[in-house]
Amino acid sequence: MNATVLPTTIPEYLDQLRRALAGADPALIQDALYDAEEYLRSEMAEQPGKSEAEVISSVAGSYGAPEEVADIYRDTEVKVQTALRPPAPPPRRSWLGRFFGVVAEPRAYAALFYMVLALATGIFYFTWVVTGLSVSAGMLVLIIGIPLLILFVGSVRLLSLVEGRIVEVMLGERMPRRPLYSPRGMPWMERIKQMFTDPRTWGTFVYMLLMLPLGIVYFTTALTLVSTALTLIVAPVAVWTGWAEVSLATDVEGVLFVSDGVLSTSLDPWALPLMLVVGVLLLFLTLHVARGIGYLHGQLAKHLLVKGAQQA
Incomplete structure (x- = not known):
């Protein structure tokens, strides 16, 4: 389609915008589609009596044609990411x-x-999903069960936005800042059907359930590495500064322990410098492990919480 030919309906405008953004980050596409429809719908409400074609033509100069809007979003994304990147x-x-x-x-x-x-x-995500699914499934035999299930699925999709913001801020992976695009003119039954047939909905459920075992692994790994590294660093420093002493007792062993009310270590004095070096190296290694896990988890979140570019 010629870039100078404006679409005559909002769905056509959004479809052109989607095609113009092909290859862009899926999260960016989701935000752009939501913003464009929000703007066009608000213009339609402010100009009653005008057709969609007339409204699109009137705002083309200020908001832009789909190709122009796509270029603006791409340029803005580069500037924003450059400004936010440490x-x-x-x-x-x-x-x-x-x-x-x-x-x-x-x-x-x-x-x-x-x-x-x-x-x-x-823990929160897992509890919310398991409780919501069990309560909704148990209530399906009643009239209230269906709207309760719809509200629950909607709440999970909202939680995915919250998690997305956490992932973007802490892990640096670009995530959606707007809800998933859904045509506002679509009948309610079709929109509900789309919500339940959307792979992103079920990907969000999988992500929420996975977060409990992943959270346990992440927390345990971080706590174990950091505590071990700090213990290996503190023990020799404590001995050298007089805060702890080398214990000659054979019944108690450990890097640091309390014996008769005195902070002690069972390691030989010659091992203390080696322990300090190992502790410092482990602390640096912990940061590398955290960075690697952060990257991998960001990719997992992107895959499960964001609609793929081929589906956007």
Whole structure:
């Protein structure tokens, strides 16, 4: 279709906009479609008596044709992502520089915090989905069961937006900032049918259920790595500063323990410097693990919570 020929209906406008954004981030496409329909519908409400073709023609100069809107969204996305992206650390060529340089990457700390937070969000999401499904299924024999099920599915889709914002802020993966696009002119029954047949709905259910085991794994991994690293660092420092002493007792062993009210360690003095080095290395390794898990989880969230580009 010639780019100068304006569509005559809102669905045609949105379809052209979708095609013009082909290849863009699925989350960006979802936001653009929602914003465009929201704007066009509001213009229709403010100009009663005019047809959709007349309204689209009147706003083409201010809002833009589909191809122009697509270009604006692409350019704006680049500027916004550039502004929000944390400053890139200086490039490091050696493997030692790359290994220790993780300490200067804010995304690694954010991913580590997400791993700790994932336990709480995972418990909430899992409980919400399991409780909602069981209550809705049990109430289907009653008249109230169907609207209750619809409200529950809608609440899960809303929670996916909340989780998307958490993922984008902490893990840096672009997620939708608007609800999933659904034609406003579509009859209610068709919209409800679309909600239940949309793969994204069921992908969200899978994501919410997965968050509990993933949250447990993330929390346990983060807590174990951080606590172990800090213990290995604190123990020799505590001995050298007099806060702890080397215990000669054979019945109690450990990196740090309390013996007769005194903080002690059973390690030989020659092992203390080695323990400190291992603790520091483990702390840096923990940041690398957190960054890697954050990237992988961001891809999982993108795959399950965002409608794919081929479906957008």
